[in-house]
Amino acid sequence: MKYFVGIDIGGTNSKIGILNGKGDLLTNTSIKTESIKGVDFSLNKIWNTVLEMAQENNIDFKNIEGIGMGIPGPVINQEIVGFFANFPWERNINISKKMENISKVKTKLDNDVNVIALGETIFGAGKGFSKSVTIALGTGIGGGIFIDGKLISGANGVGGEIGHMKLVQNGKLCGCGQKGCFEAYASATGIIREAISRLMINKNNGLYEAIHGDLNKLEAKHIFDEAKKGDKFSLDIVDYVSEYLAMGIGNVLNLINPEVVILSGGVALAGDILLDSVREKLKKYTLDNALIDLQIKIGELGNNAGIMGAALLSEK
Amino acid sequence: MKYFVGIDIGGTNSKIGILNGKGDLLTNTSIKTESIKGVDFSLNKIWNTVLEMAQENNIDFKNIEGIGMGIPGPVINQEIVGFFANFPWERNINISKKMENISKVKTKLDNDVNVIALGETIFGAGKGFSKSVTIALGTGIGGGIFIDGKLISGANGVGGEIGHMKLVQNGKLCGCGQKGCFEAYASATGIIREAISRLMINKNNGLYEAIHGDLNKLEAKHIFDEAKKGDKFSLDIVDYVSEYLAMGIGNVLNLINPEVVILSGGVALAGDILLDSVREKLKKYTLDNALIDLQIKIGELGNNAGIMGAALLSEK
Numbered sequence: 001m002k003y004f005v006g007i008d009i010g011g012t013n014s015k016i017g018i019l020n021g022k023g024d025l026l027t028n029t030s031i032k033t034e035s036i037k038g039v040d041f042s043l044n045k046i047w048n049t050v051l052e053m054a055q056e057n058n059i060d061f062k063n064i065e066g067i068g069m070g071i072p073g074p075v076i077n078q079e080i081v082g083f084f085a086n087f088p089w090e091r092n093i094n095i096s097k098k099m100e101n102i103s104k105v106k107t108k109l110d111n112d113v114n115v116i117a118l119g120e121t122i123f124g125a126g127k128g129f130s131k132s133v134t135i136a137l138g139t140g141i142g143g144g145i146f147i148d149g150k151l152i153s154g155a156n157g158v159g160g161e162i163g164h165m166k167l168v169q170n171g172k173l174c175g176c177g178q179k180g181c182f183e184a185y186a187s188a189t190g191i192i193r194e195a196i197s198r199l200m201i202n203k204n205n206g207l208y209e210a211i212h213g214d215l216n217k218l219e220a221k222h223i224f225d226e227a228k229k230g231d232k233f234s235l236d237i238v239d240y241v242s243e244y245l246a247m248g249i250g251n252v253l254n255l256i257n258p259e260v261v262i263l264s265g266g267v268a269l270a271g272d273i274l275l276d277s278v279r280e281k282l283k284k285y286t287l288d289n290a291l292i293d294l295q296i297k298i299g300e301l302g303n304n305a306g307i308m309g310a311a312l313l314s315e316k
Numbered sequence: 317m318k319y320f321v322g323i324d325i326g327g328t329n330s331k332i333g334i335l336n337g338k339g340d341l342l343t344n345t346s347i348k349t350e351s352i353k354g355v356d357f358s359l360n361k362i363w364n365t366v367l368e369m370a371q372e373n374n375i376d377f378k379n380i381e382g383i384g385m386g387i388p389g390p391v392i393n394q395e396i397v398g399f400f401a402n403f404p405w406e407r408n409i410n411i412s413k414k415m416e417n418i419s420k421v422k423t424k425l426d427n428d429v430n431v432i433a434l435g436e437t438i439f440g441a442g443k444g445f446s447k448s449v450t451i452a453l454g455t456g457i458g459g460g461i462f463i464d465g466k467l468i469s470g471a472n473g474v475g476g477e478i479g480h481m482k483l484v485q486n487g488k489l490c491g492c493g494q495k496g497c498f499e500a501y502a503s504a505t506g507i508i509r510e511a512i513s514r515l516m517i518n519k520n521n522g523l524y525e526a527i528h529g530d531l532n533k534l535e536a537k538h539i540f541d542e543a544k545k546g547d548k549f550s551l552d553i554v555d556y557v558s559e560y561l562a563m564g565i566g567n568v569l570n571l572i573n574p575e576v577v578i579l580s581g582g583v584a585l586a587g588d589i590l591l592d593s594v595r596e597k598l599k600k601y602t603l604d605n606a607l608i609d610l611q612i613k614i615g616e617l618g619n620n621a622g623i624m625g626a627a628l629l630s631e632k
Contacts, residue, residue, distance in 0.1 A: 287492065
């Protein structure tokens with residue numbers, strides 16, 4: 001039997017899973033990344049955890065054929081990480097080589113939101129559809145365009161980079177260095193940026209109270225929670241975000257015309273307060289025929305989407 | 317031997333060609349559409365011309381297996397035309413059924429720019445590439461996304477509708493009824509609209525002289541010609557258009573990451589004065605990796621792209 005390891009590495013916690021060749025998630029756990037102790041410490045800790053998990057599940061670690069990792073930052077050639085968002089680690093580390101030296105197992109990386117999209121597309125809400133678009137709305141926006149059995153990866157692996165579609169000429173600065181990207185408006189980070197910008201000049205609202213005036217504490221979830229309670233200030237932000245979400249999704253629909261759009265990642269967990277608005281606004285941005293019989297679904301794998309998608313990287 | 321007829325119907329002239337099953341254009345001609353005499357007159361005239369062409373080329377008309385038509389207007393289900401731009405014909409005519417009644421040959425329709433994109437993708441500048449995007453810049457903007465041997469047509473045939481990707485929230489009104497479409501900015505019509513809007517308040521320029529002040533005469537070609545002569549007013553319009561062209565093309569590159577982008581249609585004939593600017597601006601809108609080894613080509617089929625693409629419709 002062949003086994004594959006999927007790792008979804010985060011600034012605080014790292015999620016780890018072992019899958020068999022059929023894509024069944026056999027075991028999974030979450031550990032503290034302890035990134036402050038350095039990259040070598042964290043990778044060794046992760047691999048030791050994998051070995052323990054294998055032993056507990058009677059898996060011979062020699063049968064682990066591949067490791068895939070989802071990374072919160074830009075990944076080059078599935079091996080080098082441009083920079084780790086919120087990690088005290090160096091730029092341009094070849095994490096793939098480091099992990100291979102530790103584990104002696106072939107290791108491939110991709111951006112964490114791309115990996116979530118991959119997991120949902122293949123194992124989650126996209127399963128059974130021949131034309132799906134998965135949009136992972138997390139710290140960034142990742143995408144997986146899946147047509148007739150294949151992901152559109154493109155000539156250089158850029159296929160599905162939905163988050164860097166430009167929605168505004170000379171718009172908000174994005175983490176990629178360009179301006180006006182979908183991700184700069186509708187990712188969790190984009191939502192928080194917009195909220196902070198507004199909170200700078202309006203402190204008389206439920207959102208400001210909820211975070212006790214500490215902008216550092218603000219998370220996208222606060223905004224959705226306050227909006228659900230009826231806070232007008234937060235509802236306005238949700239309306240602003242859903243406009244860009246509808247524009248970005250609509251653009252993809254006009255180009256790809258899938259049967260289903262799957263929204264995953266933390267922002268998608270906002271649920272109906274965001275999605276009802278997006279559904280309504282989509283009509284402005286999408287050709288009528290692309291909306292016929294279109295399903296819009298929330299991802300089904302939740303926190304496991306990342307590890308399951310990461311494991312898929314290692315199988316390729 | 318099987319034969320296929322491709323027809324590119326226009327307000328003034330209609331182009332007609334007969335292809336064999338290998339895609340060779342055996343014979344082609346252009347006739348006056350005489351749309352003023354009504355749809356039945358024009359379709360009969362076109363079919364009689366096909367019969368004459370067949371006879372002259374020793375083609376038994378009974379071996380004509382399909383007819384494809386490129387239509388200057390929106391097409392529903394490959395058979396009904398929502399409206400003919402610049403024709404005195406009714407709305408929602410089932411042109412497919414009418415042509416089948418006249419010819420007794422299966423007839424399929426598509427939008428004229430989509431058909432040009434199809435022709436270039438399969439027979440023209442896209443030939444030999446496994447990942448291509450063809451963008452036909454004519455009265456509208458049509459697209460053909462071709463990946464690993466297949467056009468992306470989508471769940472309801474909307475795939476590749478690049479022209480209706482939104483570039484501006486609540487932007488310029490488009491012929492589709494929505495706002496801010498790529499087509500509203502960068503098609504020949506979009507360029508003329510922008511130029512007319514500017515000419516309303518600035519008549520002291522080479523472009524205004526070139527059309528002797530008659531805004532009805534303005535064509536996109538005038539703008540490019542005056543820009544080439546150094547007319548600052550026209551150069552500014554070219555700059556404006558190339559910004560939107562780069563944004564639209566860049567968005568497609570980030571999603572699809574093709575090996576080649578083929579620009580066809582009348583606007584692409586502007587040549588380097590437009591393309592050099594687009595190439596430069598693309599760097600702002602496209603992830604670096606999507607530009608590696610990317611080729612940007614001008615369509616190769618010229619005026620025959622429409623009839624060759626239309627013939628392909630009939631083969632499907």
